[in-house]
Amino acid sequence: xxxxxxxxxxxxxxxxxxxxxxxxxxxxxxxxxxxxxxxxxxxxxxxxxxxxxxxxxxxxxxxxxxxxxxxxxxxxxxxxxxxxxxxxxxxxxxxxxxxxxxxxxxxxxxxxxxxxxxxxxxxxxxxxxxxxxxxxxxxxxxxxxxxxxxxxxxxxxxxxxxxxxxxxxxxxxxxxxxxxxxxxxxxxxxxxxxxxxxxxxxxxxxxxxxxxxxxxxxxxxxxxxxxxxxxxxxxxxxxxxxxxxxxxxxxxxxxxxxxxxxxxxxxxxxxxxxxxxxxxxxxxxxxxxxxxxxxxx
Amino acid sequence: xxxxxxxxxxxxxxxxxxxxxxxxxxxxxxxxxxxxxxxxxxxxxxxxxxxxxxxxxxxxxxxxxxxxxxxxxxxxxxxxxxxxxxxxxxxxxxxxxxxxxxxxxxxxxxxxxxxxxxxxxxxxxxxxxxxxxxxxxxxxxxxxxxxxxxxxxxxxxxxxxxxxxxxxxxxxxxxxxxxxxxxxxxxxxxxxxxxxxxxxxxxxxxxxxxxxxxxxxxxxxxxxxxxxxxxxxxxxxxxxxxxxxxxxxxxxxxxxxxxxxxxxxxxxxxxxxxxxxxxxxxxxxxxxxxxxxxxxxxxxxxxxxxxxxxxxx
Numbered sequence: 001x002x003x004x005x006x007x008x009x010x011x012x013x014x015x016x017x018x019x020x021x022x023x024x025x026x027x028x029x030x031x032x033x034x035x036x037x038x039x040x041x042x043x044x045x046x047x048x049x050x051x052x053x054x055x056x057x058x059x060x061x062x063x064x065x066x067x068x069x070x071x072x073x074x075x076x077x078x079x080x081x082x083x084x085x086x087x088x089x090x091x092x093x094x095x096x097x098x099x100x101x102x103x104x105x106x107x108x109x110x111x112x113x114x115x116x117x118x119x120x121x122x123x124x125x126x127x128x129x130x131x132x133x134x135x136x137x138x139x140x141x142x143x144x145x146x147x148x149x150x151x152x153x154x155x156x157x158x159x160x161x162x163x164x165x166x167x168x169x170x171x172x173x174x175x176x177x178x179x180x181x182x183x184x185x186x187x188x189x190x191x192x193x194x195x196x197x198x199x200x201x202x203x204x205x206x207x208x209x210x211x212x213x214x215x216x217x218x219x220x221x222x223x224x225x226x227x228x229x230x231x232x233x234x235x236x237x238x239x240x241x242x243x244x245x246x247x248x249x250x251x252x253x254x255x256x257x258x259x260x261x262x263x264x265x266x267x268x269x270x271x272x273x274x275x276x277x278x279x280x281x282x283x284x285x286x287x288x289x290x291x292x293x294x295x296x297x
Numbered sequence: 298x299x300x301x302x303x304x305x306x307x308x309x310x311x312x313x314x315x316x317x318x319x320x321x322x323x324x325x326x327x328x329x330x331x332x333x334x335x336x337x338x339x340x341x342x343x344x345x346x347x348x349x350x351x352x353x354x355x356x357x358x359x360x361x362x363x364x365x366x367x368x369x370x371x372x373x374x375x376x377x378x379x380x381x382x383x384x385x386x387x388x389x390x391x392x393x394x395x396x397x398x399x400x401x402x403x404x405x406x407x408x409x410x411x412x413x414x415x416x417x418x419x420x421x422x423x424x425x426x427x428x429x430x431x432x433x434x435x436x437x438x439x440x441x442x443x444x445x446x447x448x449x450x451x452x453x454x455x456x457x458x459x460x461x462x463x464x465x466x467x468x469x470x471x472x473x474x475x476x477x478x479x480x481x482x483x484x485x486x487x488x489x490x491x492x493x494x495x496x497x498x499x500x501x502x503x504x505x506x507x508x509x510x511x512x513x514x515x516x517x518x519x520x521x522x523x524x525x526x527x528x529x530x531x532x533x534x535x536x537x538x539x540x541x542x543x544x545x546x547x548x549x550x551x552x553x554x555x556x557x558x559x560x561x562x563x564x565x566x567x568x569x570x571x572x573x574x575x576x577x578x579x580x581x582x583x584x585x586x587x588x589x590x591x592x593x594x595x596x597x598x599x600x601x602x603x604x605x606x607x608x609x610x
Binding site: 032034035037038039041042043045046047048049051052055063070110111113114116117118121122123124125126129132133135136138139140141142143144145146147148149150151153166167169170171172174175200204225228229231232235236247248250251253254261264265267268271272275276278279280283286287290291 | 322325326328329330331332333335336337339340341343344345346347348350351354361407410411413415417418420421422423424425426427428429430431432433434435437438439441442443448450453482485486487490491494539543545546549550564567568571572577580581584585587588591592
């Protein structure tokens with residue numbers, strides 16, 4: 001369940017520092033016995049991934065069989081072939097990609113605009129508005145499920161992708177994150193631009209936003225992770241398989257194809273691999289995002 | 298954006314004398330709301346508005362189609378006497394008791410282990426953090442596979458070391474334990490990251506002073522480092538408790554409340570009431586009850602930690 005977050009490092013400043021483990025001045029380098037702890041733990045954490053990839057490549061005949069083997073005798077793409085041939089997984093993937101693109105795009109635009117407005121502009125109702133937004137952190141997702149469903153039904157977006165997108169168009173987390181970032185910028189930058197005759201919007205768009213790349217990266221990752229992995233909103237609002245997201249599709253497999261393990265694991269790989277690759281390449285930003293949120297799909 | 302071409306205040310310049318004050322105020326208001334209105338409307342429209350609506354729904358008997366019938370606080374009275382809800386509350390409590398202490402301790406342990414300059418630490422960190430990106434749907438499939446009583450990896454390992462295989466998700470006494478284990482796998486990264494950041498905020502002089510005074514590593518950790526982490530421990534405990542109380546996704550993607558209702562949590566029960574039994578009013582009442590409990594826990598722990606020496610949260 002996804003929860004919009006408060007900043008979780010009360011004593012640290014933003015943006016978060018570099019990858020943490022490197023600086024521990026009080027620990028002597030190369031204390032070898034820590035490996036004795038970390039190797040088994042890391043292997044334990046990696047095991048489900050190894051099983052997922054191996055099983056997706058295992059011939060069906062070798063899966064429900066004794067004696068069970070960890071490594072298959074041969075690797076095959078049958079699971080993937082079945083997945084792409086017999087199911088709508090490509091459609092669901094493109095649905096999810098579309099939902100995530102809209103979510104990330106909308107988040108980046110709307111939350112940075114609002115964050116800037118709340119950080120820098122003076123206008124009537126600003127404090128009340130910001131307070132109300134922050135107060136919504138207290139409202140848990142499950143409180144919203146029924147009325148949101150009814151609302152979506154009234155607007156007529158049940159069984160459409162819009163139902164999966166709308167909850168991710170903007171978020172408290174995004175507004176708060178961007179506001180904190182803009183507050184940390186020196187005000188002289190924009191004053192110079194304003195004196196030169198730029199409008200507020202031009203100043204924001206040309207001068208301020210390009211400086212906000214680190215915060216925007218954090219925001220993009222948060223939104224991607226949340227919208228890609230989201231299950232609750234599609235689950236309550238989408239019953240039509242042609243509007244399924246990837247998560248909804250593979251959840252449905254569990255009922256329909258409960259023993260077809262190579263196919264199930266292949267679908268798991270399809271749903272997870274993009275985020276894994278992304279994580280490996282943008283680990284630092286992911287960690288920054290994680291330390292700012294409690295988000296977990 | 299309507300605010301685009303609105304000319305803006307230039308600090309230090311002389312303002313036009315024509316009707317001073319008022320037009321500028323309107324202009325500032327337009328510019329400001331132009332920036333914040335879209336996101337604000339979306340956020341409030343999808344939170345405060347439905348939250349208020351949920352409260353009104355909780356005072357009704359409604360299946361989504363018929364004419365809603367006002368029933369006052371009947372739904373809340375019904376809740377108090379609902380044995381299924383009581384059961385769901387117990388299961389949720391069990392999961393919380395399993396998950397929260399374990400996740401806090403695991404996060405602390407992993408953070409301490411990862412907080413050193415040793416070779417391969419980057420690789421360890423990647424492997425331990427990676428499960429964080431795995432969705433509940435994918436975790437569900439993995440859980441069902443790894444803990445399959447017949448051919449699952451966990452039982453294979455048990456057999457290999459001469460222990461009896463277990464029923465896991467098919468055993469009402471073990472299913473919740475399995476869910477807690479897999480939640481730990483998926484969420485250890487969060488508590489670890491928080492503790493890592495906190496560990497680095499502790500001045501090195503503190504532990505050095507303790508060492509100089511003759512404390513060993515273990516003593517300096519428990520008597521110097523750990524107390525410094527107290528505010529963070531309070532924070533992650535509250536946070537993880539709130540997460541645990543709201544457990545739904547993983548139940549939905551693994552057991553769907555089974556076996557024999559052993560993993561039916563409060564939110565799963567709420568979801569069933571709303572979207573299977575179509576009792577929108579009752580489900581909303583349950584949601585408000587849960588909200589009240591969550592709020593009470595948060596406030597209670599915060600006040601308690603402010604009063605005791607933990608402080609600073």
